[in-house]
Amino acid sequence: MPPVVRFAVRRLGRAVLTLWFASTVTFLLLRLLPGNPALAVESPNMTVQARNILLHQYGLDQPLLTQYGKYLWQLLHGNLGVSFTQQVPVSSVLLARLPWTLLLTGSSLLLTIAVGIPLGVLAATRPHRVLDRLVQVFGVGVQSLFVPTVGIFLLFVFGLQLHWLPIGGAYTPGVYGGAWYVSVLSHLVLPCVSLMLVQLGSYALTLRATLIESLGEDYTVLANAKGLPRSKVVWKHALRNALLPTTTLVGLNLGYLVGGAVLTETVFAYPGVGRGIYEAVTQLDYPVLQGAFVLLAATVVLVNMLTDLAYGVLDPRVRTA
Template identity: 70%
Template sequence: MPVVWLVGRKLVRALLTLLFAVTVTFLLLRLLPGDPALALASPNMTEETRAAILASYGLDRPLLTQYVLYLGQLVQGNLGVSFTQSIPVVDVLAARLPWTLLLTGAALVLTVLLGVPLGVWAASRRGGLLDRAVQVLGVTGQSVFVPSVAVLLLFVLGVRLGWLPIGGAYDTGVYGNAWYLSVARHLVLPALSLTLVQLGAYVLTIRSTLIDALGQDYTTLARANGLSPRRVLWKHALRNALLPATTLVGLQLGFLVGGAVLTETVFAYPGIGRGIYEAVTQLDYAVLQGAFLLLAATVVVANMVTDLVYGLLDPRVATR
């Protein structure tokens, strides 16, 4: 199948997925209990004042009209204005996005750096103590709730031992290299929380695909040619086992984004997730819609790129 046709088909699918996400988000937010006008003024406001506030943001119009107008704004790259901050939603998200990218990026790198050697060691010692321990930890890691891990780490490493900061993204009043060091220290706990939850699936995938690769004919031939077990494992078997693992990295980005929303809330980390929490409490529809759209777009694009890479690397799946 031509590459252009493959990319075009994936792009259309991604756009339809985004449209579905936008529609569901738009409708669900309107079902939230509460009155957005109360977040903008006093609960003792008159009915005329409330109506004027809703009209100024177009919330007094029929739902279908609001939806059509919102889609029209999206096409123009306009995400609206924050109800509570009275600034463009784009500016609100732009201030928070770098922190979320830093957190998810650090967690993803840690997952790969820890997952590959653990998966390899478990596969090379199949049935041994290390292999059983990795399997138990892997299944456990997939079963726990992200905030539970975050709270546990916060309490043990932050409160009881006092080794790391328990909230925020950096210390105030520090500059230069001290600021970067402060950012790194504040990043450890939230990034570690996300890593521990995601690591299990990655390690188990590496282990299972590597065990399968070690039983294939090409690894048997490599051993027959006199190659050392270490060389067969790391150069031949692992190279082929990394293809499914590479795909999993892209798919895990969606879970990382979802986990970041919860983790940022626990650690008061100033990313998109913390912004979503604050917007929910304030019924700030505009910020919520923009944040959910941004997160959905991130996941859709990551999955599309992963799908394309997998299709290019393995032509057998390129025709799906």
């Protein structure tokens, strides 16, 4: 079997085990939440008998092991169940919210990379100077920030005080055509910047450290000795190897990005999967919570697997490890 195929098979097997573990932990933790899911949908005049019938319909009167087996069987068939409170398939609930979460996280990640790489390059090419010190202080500072705190601060300043940007939602109701796209972008700015700021430091500082190391390697010293322009040595020769750890960082930070999106969507009432999780927790809607966490876990696992494969292509030594 070729090394690339063997490497891909190993990563795929690891991804499947990780997804199973995440699904199992999610199932068990939800059963530890206080409260009864039937209480979220029962009427004030519901009798004990009617409540028991409701629990039977939900399958919550069955032994835990039976519920777990049914849950796994449904997952294997791509069935996430039916929402307790909305009485519609969980897949429909999540698919309606997923595009907004993808828009938020994707925009935030692209913006982080677009800003973080130039910052890292600027700091690495001017080591121990004023600009380098500023980037290091800024990078460490933003890494210590809490996403909701950043979101609330930006919302207060730019939404409530300056009135420059909307304070919540994903778009303004009643607008169509080009105005709708402008509305979507204006509503995206604050949550996107909130997520970007807390990630920016890790990308900039990681690239700074690896690029400084690359600039001291023999091949860059030789390129300088040949008289190549400094910018070409940095951007064409040194940066390629320096980006390898940054590529891995994308996968490692994805879990933090997804978790940050859940909190950010809650702060800004952004109608993504994260906001749906918050609403489902208040209603003890087990199927929606299970489906949402499985979806997010699958996304993180998939991106991490693709990151590993990309790293293996960029660095052949990884494929034989």
